[in-house]
Amino acid sequence: FKIYLPRVDEAIESLKPGATxxxxxxxxxxxxxxxxxxxxxxxICKILEMHGYTVLEARNGGESLLICEQHKGPIHLMVTDVVMPKMNGPSLAERLAQLRPDMKVIYMSGYTDNIIIHRGVQDLSTAFLQKPFTPDALARKVREVLDQRLS
Incomplete structure (x- = not known):
């Protein structure tokens, strides 16, 4: 049994000083x-679980309200679609802020900025993910928002 590895003539690049x-x-x-x-x-649930998070799933605003009322532990972050039937993401976030004032929010949508702003999302800078997104982009945005201090 033999394993052949390709010959490498160049040195392997290590992390440069000062690089992170x-x-x-x-x-x-x-x-x-x-x-x-x-x-x-x-x-999305599978991606988040692969990164170590506990995920509570809801299909709509009504289900998420029930989960927030019944779940005994903390809920650190809500990742919600902006455009949904019955209750949109911003309206849901406003309602849940009364139950869970420390819960942070990330909005996601496949719609254009104009439609999203029309649906109530005013700040698209730090708490927004444009669909489609990569698993890495989702994981980075979740970590970024969780690490921000509440203002």
Missing amino acids: RAEPTQGLETILLVEDEDVLRAL
Whole structure:
């Protein structure tokens, strides 16, 4: 049994002094995921769980309100679609802020900025993910928002 490895003539590049490694995207926090599309919700849930998070899933605003009322532990972050039937993401976040004032929010949508702003999301800078996004972009945004101090 033999293994042949390709010959490498160049030295392997190490991290240059002053360069930083990628920020860790793992966590132990609890995340409420609100997404009306079943396949997308399952995929996002799997990505978040692979990064160590506990995920509570809801199909809509009504389910997420029930989860927030019944869940005994903290919910650190809500990741919600902006455009959903019955209750949109910003309206849901406003309602849940009364139950869970420390819970942070990330909005996600496949719609254009104009429609999103029309639906009530005013600040698209730090708490927004444009669909489609990569698993890495999701993990980085979640970690970034969780690490921000509440203002």
